[in-house]
Amino acid sequence: MTQIGETRRELALDCFLLAGKLLMENGAETYRVEDTMIRMAISQKMTDSHCFVTPTGLMFSPSDELATRFVRINSRRTDLERVALVNSVSRKLVAGELALAEAYEELKTIDRTNYMFNIWLQILAAATASGCFLILLGGNWSDLPFAFVFGGTGFIIVETILEKTRVKFFAEFVGALAIGVFALLAVYSGYGKNLDTIIIGSIMPLVPGLLITNAVRDLMAGHFVSGLSKGAEAFLTAFAIGAGIALVLSF
Amino acid sequence: MNWPLEAFLSFLAAASFGVIFNTPRRTLLSCGLVGMTGWLIYRTGVIFLDDPVQATFAGAFGVALAAHLLAKKFKMPMIIFSVAGIIPLVPGSKAYNAMRNIVENNYLEAITFASEALMISGAVAMGLVFAEVLMQIVFKQMAKRVQKKIGMTQN
Known part of the structure; x- marks a missing residue:
């Protein structure tokens, strides 16, 4: 018994x-x-x-x-x-x-079981979101294809590096850097109009939205250890993205 | 400003984020609607209140309220609906401008943008929290009423 x-x-x-x-x-x-x-x-x-x-x-x-x-x-x-x-x-x-x-x-x-959407569908979603944000944040319609392509590319780069190395901040840094370089090339070659909105639209899929939401909810529920560590993760992610873009802009 | 276009784009953007975060398939439509609600409230707020911080607070409040109601309806965790809706309100362009000015050595202007970005992220957080507290009070009242109806008394 x-x-x-x-x-x-x-x-x-x-x-x-x-x-x-x-x-x-x-x-x-x-x-x-x-x-x-x-x-x-x-x-x-x-x-x-x-x-x-x-x-x-x-x-x-x-x-x-x-x-x-x-x-x-x-x-x-x-x-x-x-x-x-x-x-x-x-x-x-x-x-x-x-x-x-x-x-x-x-x-x-x-x-x-693996429940994730097909990776190509995810990339398409990232690209679509980038395009939508470009227009929502006041970009030119002629820049739409650039934001669409760069947003998808940035997402592919981050996912690939994440699979290979598991260092999240490096992946986000490289992704943001690539987006910045591509956007700069597009504008310098004369096809893209507005560098700022292209970059902002394209980096949107990398923004740590879930981490921010969870960090706030955890802090409010009194889970300070988790809230602070998730907040730190969100801050580091934002910092990695920012550093990648800043590196491009400084040239 | 083109309302139907913005509504459609924010819907599409939030639903796309739903795909990236792998939300359950039958909630994708609701995720998009939550995102659209938040963005439209934010835009209306910017026009009438003329202050992005207050407008963001209103938008985040709306997102969290809608997410709570949908969570009750679908019997699923609330974050499934709120995460995608919050993303359009994140101050991406302010943070970008702050950084751009730092890189160009315009520190004074960078501080303006950075503090605005900070205020807006604070407003997002406060909107989420206020809605959560409000919903907790409402749900507690509703539960008490149901208990009274079926003849149960607390403690």
């Missing part, structure tokens, strides 16, 4: 930690990760559990007698589809629609 209880509790712990890890890796706010894990724990009759979540690792202490578990988070990216899926699994578990083992299986499936 105790043996069954023990394995069930181990399974429950694995399940909570996988859910928390998936949420944190794919861009959920810290307070949502903690909230989800605690709610799942309460639904499994672990009422006095505690968890502490930072962007680089999460700790979960189920109760006084059970050991605390720790999970390291190595890479973070933005995949909101996974966040939504894990959220719906945890909702179902809390509502009693899913048993613990089923929920764990579903989380493992979510972990294995």
